[in-house]
Amino acid sequence: MKARNTIGPPKWARALLRWYCRPDLVEDLEGDLNEYFERNLKSKGATVSKFIYAIDVLKFCRPYTLRKPNFYDLLLQWIMINSSLKLSTRIILRNKLFSSINIFGLGVSMSVGLLLIGLLSDMNSYDEFHENHDRIYRIVTTYKYLDQDENDFASTSLRAGKAIEESVPGIDKMAVLYRGFEGDLKSGEKVVPLTGLWASESFFSMFTFPMISGDPVTALREPFSIVLTEKSAKKFFGDDEALGKTILYPGEKENNQYIVTGVIKDVPSFSHVKFDVLASISTREITMKGEKWEMVWDNVWNAYVYLLVPEKTDLQNLQASLNDISTKENKTVKNKLISLSLQPLGEIAMGEDLNNSIGPVMGSSNVWMIGVLSVIVILSACFNYTNLSIARSFRRSREIGIRKVVGALRFHVIAQFVVEAVVIALCALVFAFALFVIIKPYFFSLNDQYRDMLLLDVSAKMVVYFILLSIVVGIVAGCLPAILFSRVNAIQVLKNISSIRGFRNVTMRKALIVAQFTISMMFIAATIIGYKHYKQVLAFDLGFDTENILNIRLFGKNKAHLLSKELREMPEVKHVSTSLMITSLGSYWGTNVKYSNPQDSAFVNYNLIDEHYLALHGHKLLAGRNFKSKPLDAGETEVIVNEGMLKRFNIANNDPQMAIGEFITMDRKELQIIGVVKDFQYGKSIDNEIEEFMFRYSAKGEYLNVKVLSSDWPVTLKKIEIAWKKIDDVHPLEATFYDEQIERSYSDFSSRIKTIGALAFLAICIASIGLFGMVVFTTETRLKEISIRKVLGAGERKLVFLLSKSFLLLLAISATIALPFTHFFFAKYVLSEYADKAPIAWTELLVGTAAVITIAFAMIGAHTLQAARSNPAEVLKNE
């Protein structure tokens, strides 16, 4: 016994020995090892002798020492498991309230877990269909201009691809993609708008896109070759053979016939790159001949380079060679630092959201957020289980006492309780799965990204994960009660049951309730703050008018004036203008501008507009005049700038009136300032820094801005659509209201709020129902006390207060923890980056708390009132 106080051999090793060793050998063997251990302890110290002991235990594991598997033991274990299962079912059925609260709570929370599993398994199966998927890497680019922030791009330059091909050894294959092969492709009379990529010859040998007809090795070798997907081939040629047919591609600078050299199966949904058509990149060598821009080092915007490396490649080595290339090539450009790095194929779909990404990307931060929040919700449901189990301990402690007397070991009691929890969790899984199927469409509608990227189809693998999840949840929920119950002292329980009123773990139970409600309150406060902030952002004064403006995207050339003529004839249409882009949505066009000082240049954003634009959008001219109508081919001579521009270059000492007539230089043109507009928001409003900006004139735009006033919107929109059909029957009409576009540009933000909101709702549901269970339990045990109090003259109100006092206190504690924490968290981390400095009002937080408390109070109040109203005579009679 005294050995307990001194250093002993490692427990696990001893347990292992006892487990595997034959019963008739184990005693003296253990004794021998002990003797050696004590000897070593004196000469070699504790750590070494423990280590030797463990090694010896492992070494003694020989055929002659092994315990023979005992049929009887196995049978017994089987019987025990069966009996636990049977007992668990009986206990679940016996206390229906307890079970249904738990099955509901765990089910609701696990359905979120199932969504998470589905999401993760979908994201992990991205690009797995490529045979070499674990050896493919993409080159990504970090771009830094002067002392601006670094920007990461998924794209890189063609030059980089070429340099890697020439100077980096030990690469199996390299494939290059170039975006922008899109437009209205024509074959005979058929016109089909398609989007696709230019791809290098090696594309099909690196990626696994099975080819239906054509030779994958040579399909993209020759210039002017084109490979169609099955679907796009069908659009052109129906069921006819597509191979060898010609297709006309009207590019920006070319109008060339391409020959179909292959048809591939449609791109699988779990591919990070999506396309309808591929054209051979060797075509660009011909069509882009003489374009200096094509092969320069700092044109990192359009090309994608993929490497297939041999197994066991030293990536650091590879990275070093990439760095060498960057160092060498950076000397060819001015003011820019460009570096390359490798990104594994498997991390593209669920990685960082890089600029210029080639397909949809699920930001890992998004996944993390959902992950962490759903774990919190699941834990909250586990707390319910733990709490209610412990609360019922009083009832079950006698059962455990008898079990122990009959011969149950501590382990058996633990196993019994864990099995019970797992059975409940498995029941909850059925419920959770039903919920999962129901909420799946709602989940998709949270975020367009989810709809684009996920399928959430249930596969065998996912079912296994589902079951694993429920088992883990069961163990987590059941382990605490199991451990506590297993400590029950059999003699004490059986001798005098009233001596132990439950466990002394009341503090822990309270702590769990506080934790649940703190989480719920934080969730709901976060939702409210986020929502309010979102509304603020949407209502932000951009500095111009967006109301009732319909933006119509134009396709092809020279159709703008036809369409605008058509639209102007409609009585509902008040005004029509054209523009290159739509401002305030987070897209940018810019160029380098110089004023008097040739050394001082700045990158200035602009928009190309026609003469109607400013009036239509309500931009205020501080000085000067608007553009005048000009024919399409007239040279550019004028520019309208904003106040920020005057400030940036200090034009005419910031005086708008004086600035008129000054010249600024851009794109090798001298443009005269003819007007100054009031500052407005060009970027997204949460970016909120108004910078230098200019309007340039162009009669042909990419968008028509139509100011519409209508009392019957569906009819008006229908009319616009008919007008569109007259001009363009290939493309469907893409018309969206400006306000809607702004809202959409914050969809990421709003979907986050929706996600947190939904989880907040679940968390509150779970916490409240758990609280309800606790209240039911406590009132049940105190029913007699209440009756006696009532008989002695206590009023109902007093009784309700008495019963709910302790719970109200807990809620108050939760509130005092949750409020400052949420406030701090939001002020410091979440909203600190947003520039409009709307402070987080305490009112929102208080509203959130009040909501939670009201719900909880309803739960408590309803039941306590019922208890307080019960007829004391009834209760006391049934003694």
Added chain:
Amino acid sequence: MKGTNIGEFEELVLLTIAALMNDAYSVAICDELEKSTGRSAKLGVVHAVLNRLEEKGLVKSKLGEATSTRGGKRKRFYTITNGGKAALIKSKELRDELWNKIPDLVLKRI
């Protein structure tokens, strides 16, 4: 009975058991072997040999009294059976016989 043929190490262990008389348990046998042969005797090996000897019926064992050392575990004491004695004698005789066959001359010359 697997016959009375024994290997060299088995013989050494048997002899040690005989020499230790009433105190022959695994750790003591190990120590004694190390002392007399000068080479290290691993407990695992000795244990395996003891087990084999017992299977062959050359030794028998019984658990001793519990003591406060060894974590309260009893020792297993080994004693030689008649079969064991016979095996030892047989192997000694075999050696003597072979020794006797060697003419003095041969050894002296080496």
